[in-house]
Amino acid sequence: MTLRYIALLVVGLVVLTCKTWAAVDVSMEDRVEVSLKDQAEIPCIYTLQEPALMIVWFTKLPGKDQGRIRIYYYDNQTEIIEEGSDYAERIKVSHSYDTHDARGTAILTIDKVELSDQREFICMVHNVLKESGEGRTHLQVFKSPSMPVIEGTYGGISVTEEKPSKVANCKVDDGYPRPNITWYKDRFPLQPSDGEVKITESQTIKTNGLFALESQLFIKVIRKDEDAVFYCEVQYFVPGASRMVESQPINITVFYPTTELTVSINSPKMLIKEGDTVEIHCEGNGNPQPLLTFIHKGEPAENANNEILTLKDVKRSDSGTYECQILDLEGYNEDIVESSIDITVHYLDDIVVTPEETDLDQGYDLTLTCNALSSLPTNTTWYKDGMPLEKRHVLELRNASYNTSGMYTCKVMVPSLPELQKQKSVQINVRGKPEITEWTAVGPMNKADHSATLTCSAQGYPLPNISLSAFERRTNKIVPVSIVKNQNTDTVVVSMTGSVEATSELTANCIAYNEFGTVNASHDIEAIAHVKTTTQATSTKATGFTVTPKQPHKGGSGVAIAVIIICLLLIAILGSVLYFLYKKGKLPCGRSGKQDFTKEKASKDDIVMEMKSGKSEEAVLLQGVNGDKKSPTE
Numbered sequence: 298m299t300l301r302y303i304a305l306l307v308v309g310l311v312v313l314t315c316k317t318w319a320a321v322d323v324s325m326e327d328r329v330e331v332s333l334k335d336q337a338e339i340p341c342i343y344t345l346q347e348p349a350l351m352i353v354w355f356t357k358l359p360g361k362d363q364g365r366i367r368i369y370y371y372d373n374q375t376e377i378i379e380e381g382s383d384y385a386e387r388i389k390v391s392h393s394y395d396t397h398d399a400r401g402t403a404i405l406t407i408d409k410v411e412l413s414d415q416r417e418f419i420c421m422v423h424n425v426l427k428e429s430g431e432g433r434t435h436l437q438v439f440k441s442p443s444m445p446v447i448e449g450t451y452g453g454i455s456v457t458e459e460k461p462s463k464v465a466n467c468k469v470d471d472g473y474p475r476p477n478i479t480w481y482k483d484r485f486p487l488q489p490s491d492g493e494v495k496i497t498e499s500q501t502i503k504t505n506g507l508f509a510l511e512s513q514l515f516i517k518v519i520r521k522d523e524d525a526v527f528y529c530e531v532q533y534f535v536p537g538a539s540r541m542v543e544s545q546p547i548n549i550t551v552f553y554p555t556t557e558l559t560v561s562i563n564s565p566k567m568l569i570k571e572g573d574t575v576e577i578h579c580e581g582n583g584n585p586q587p588l589l590t591f592i593h594k595g596e597p598a599e600n601a602n603n604e605i606l607t608l609k610d611v612k613r614s615d616s617g618t619y620e621c622q623i624l625d626l627e628g629y630n631e632d633i634v635e636s637s638i639d640i641t642v643h644y645l646d647d648i649v650v651t652p653e654e655t656d657l658d659q660g661y662d663l664t665l666t667c668n669a670l671s672s673l674p675t676n677t678t679w680y681k682d683g684m685p686l687e688k689r690h691v692l693e694l695r696n697a698s699y700n701t702s703g704m705y706t707c708k709v710m711v712p713s714l715p716e717l718q719k720q721k722s723v724q725i726n727v728r729g730k731p732e733i734t735e736w737t738a739v740g741p742m743n744k745a746d747h748s749a750t751l752t753c754s755a756q757g758y759p760l761p762n763i764s765l766s767a768f769e770r771r772t773n774k775i776v777p778v779s780i781v782k783n784q785n786t787d788t789v790v791v792s793m794t795g796s797v798e799a800t801s802e803l804t805a806n807c808i809a810y811n812e813f814g815t816v817n818a819s820h821d822i823e824a825i826a827h828v829k830t831t832t833q834a835t836s837t838k839a840t841g842f843t844v845t846p847k848q849p850h851k852g853g854s855g856v857a858i859a860v861i862i863i864c865l866l867l868i869a870i871l872g873s874v875l876y877f878l879y880k881k882g883k884l885p886c887g888r889s890g891k892q893d894f895t896k897e898k899a900s901k902d903d904i905v906m907e908m909k910s911g912k913s914e915e916a917v918l919l920q921g922v923n924g925d926k927k928s929p930t931e
């Protein structure tokens with residue numbers, strides 16, 4: 298019995314306690330999150346059959362010894378916002394009641410949330426029986442920090458440092474709650490590790506309650522770190538989420554010792570020739586570059602700009618080995634020290650032609666040699682007046698004639714280095730007695746102009762002297778020849794043009810002479826008749842020869858026969874007429890037609906004759922009035 302009573306009592310007590318504890322059912326969120334300066338809304342929901350009789354809001358700072366502070370009171374008739382509290386100006390509460398759900402709501406709104414608003418807000422609800430219930434919400438305030446600012450270490454970091462060296466500094470400001478900083482190297486987060494990575498962090502709580510954070514990264518750098526990028530990342534919370542932001546990436550300069558030197562030249566493929574500018578580069582594999590020096594033939598080279606040695610206008614004496622060395626070996630491994638390169642400066646010396654200048658006699662042989670010293674294989678070509686003769690360095694001239702005379706040029710080329718080429722010329726003169734190469738007499742043109750033009754060219758070396766002369770064939774009287782032109786056409790040929798008055802039959806002479814002999818050629822010039830005579834004189838005899846144009850023997854005799862027949866016919870006709878008149882007795886005595894006859898003959902002779910004397914001694918009769926036919930010497 299007693300047990301049953303006790304049990305009932307316990308149940309009753311429990312029911313009573315529960316009922317007392319939960320007289321009014323109030324529900325609130327545990328935590329409301331809000332950004333600094335924003336508006337916070339804290340709802341308080343209760344379940345009652347009628348609207349709450351009284352609602353009171355308190356705040357409570359964290360900490361056990363902190364008491365509640367009333368900030369708001371509300372009943373049927375009155376609404377009181379506590380004067381003088383932090384919230385007097387910033388809060389309001391909106392009330393509503395839903396009869397159907399038997400549920401009431403009071404929403405506390407706080408404007409311009411401060412960091413100091415981070416505390417508990419308690420909502421106490423009384424029913425009409427003056428029973429109460431309460432709920433509480435923690436208000437959490439957030440402030441996003443500023444962009445992180447990273448600053449790398451200027452200057453280099455040596456890999457030889459024994460302890461981790463400072464790589465960068467990362468700063469972030471004005472965050473709440475405290476943000477976190479994480480360091481990254483090439484996208485991988487860095488964790489502090491013994492002797493390799495060290496991270497120090499310092500935080501400041503500013504007077505406004507916000508956090509300023511500074512983190513420093515120290516690492517023991519390795520050579521590969523020169524290509525690495527470092528950055529810091531800041532993680533922070535915002536209402537309902539977490540965020541992160543990365544700093545700019547930075548590079549660091551890593552110093553590491555040189556263990557090897559590499560020497561190269563600017564144009565490794567091309568051959569070097571005298572006069573070129575050559576750059577020799579020496580590079581160490583360390584950072585920074587060590588102080589370097591170039592050694593050539595045991596002497597430090599001048600014109601070196603640490604890692605670059607510039608050799609201007611190189612000479613063959615600049616050939617040889619160039620060693621690159623570290624100037625100050627202190628702190629370097631003795632094994633490395635030097636590297637070298639061999640340079641060959643190629644050359645082509647001036648050409649030597651033997652013999653240098655030569656006069657040689659006709660019929661003789663001559664061997665010309667052309668030599669030029671070169672460090673590379675050469676090709677030699679002989680030219681005469683621009684025409685290639687021989688592709689070798691020896692040129693043999695056999696049985697010299699005047700044709701052999703001229704300027705001989707030897708060109709030496711280096712096929713593997715085409716810019717390397719030289720040439721030299723030598724004048725060859727073939728000595729000998731003169732030879733007449735052209736001898737013409739043109740004219741007289743007509744009865745009015747009796748002048749005939751004489752042109753004589755002769756070759757020989759030394760250059761022959763030419764003289765033109767003429768004499769009257771009948772009387773042997775000298776007729777003066779006036780010289781119109783006297784010129785050297787080249788080193789072997791000389792040419793002279795003269796004019797003579799051919800009022801009667803003349804013989805013109807061209808005499809060419811030098812110390813080796815004389816050559817003599819002549820032309821007959823007919824008076825009055827329009828005659829053009831050309832002779833190709835080829836003389837080999839010192840005494841010379843005379844060219845006498847012969848009577849045209851084929852066409853000439855035909856014409857003569859025709860003329861004679863015509864004359865005979867005319868005489869026959871004249872005879873018959875005379876006889877007829879005589880018979881009639883009408884002819885007066887003492888008249889002659891001789892003058893008319895000669896006139897007629899002269900007009901028939903008005904033709905052009907071109908005669909060529911020589912081997913064939915062929916004479917050609919050409920018919921034509923103007924006489925502008927080409928000379929056969931052309």
Ligand SMILES: *[C@@H]1O[C@H](CO)[C@@H](O)[C@H](O)[C@H]1NC(C)=O
Nearest residue numbers: 349350351372373374375425
């Ligand atoms: C509250 O107001 C209601 C009507 O609005 C009234 O019936 C009730 O008596 C009031 N209670 C108090 C305590 O004044």
Ligand SMILES: *[C@@H]1O[C@H](CO)[C@@H](O)[C@H](O)[C@H]1NC(C)=O
Nearest residue numbers: 475476477478532533534539
């Ligand atoms: C910062 O790091 C701590 C410890 O790792 C962690 O508890 C906290 O949530 C982090 N904060 C942020 C904003 O990520």
Ligand SMILES: *[C@@H]1O[C@H](CO)[C@@H](O)[C@H](O)[C@H]1NC(C)=O
Nearest residue numbers: 523524526545546547548549
């Ligand atoms: C790192 O350095 C390299 C060369 O020194 C440069 O090209 C690159 O832009 C740098 N990167 C950063 C993030 O500074």
Ligand SMILES: *[C@@H]1O[C@H](CO)[C@@H](O)[C@H](O)[C@H]1NC(C)=O
Nearest residue numbers: 675676677688710711712713
């Ligand atoms: C140089 O001469 C050689 C032989 O004489 C010949 O084979 C070669 O083709 C020549 N080279 C040139 C570039 O003329």
Ligand SMILES: *[C@@H]1O[C@H](CO)[C@@H](O)[C@H](O)[C@H]1NC(C)=O
Nearest residue numbers: 659660661695696697698699
């Ligand atoms: C040399 O040339 C001349 C003509 O110029 C010729 O008559 C002679 O036979 C030649 N002599 C030799 C050895 O070839």
Ligand SMILES: *[C@@H]1O[C@H](CO)[C@@H](O)[C@H](O)[C@H]1NC(C)=O
Nearest residue numbers: 695696697698699700701702
């Ligand atoms: C000289 O050259 C001319 C043409 O230039 C030629 O007709 C003649 O045969 C040559 N004489 C000799 C001896 O080579």
Ligand SMILES: *[C@@H]1O[C@H](CO)[C@@H](O)[C@H](O)[C@H]1NC(C)=O
Nearest residue numbers: 759760761762763810811812
């Ligand atoms: C050619 O004539 C010049 C003057 O016109 C003279 O000085 C020279 O001696 C002459 N040469 C010969 C071989 O006679």
Ligand SMILES: *[C@@H]1O[C@H](CO)[C@@H](O)[C@H](O)[C@H]1NC(C)=O
Nearest residue numbers: 806808815817819840841843
């Ligand atoms: C050249 O020939 C003419 C005529 O045959 C002659 O009168 C003269 O004396 C000759 N001259 C020489 C130098 O042989």
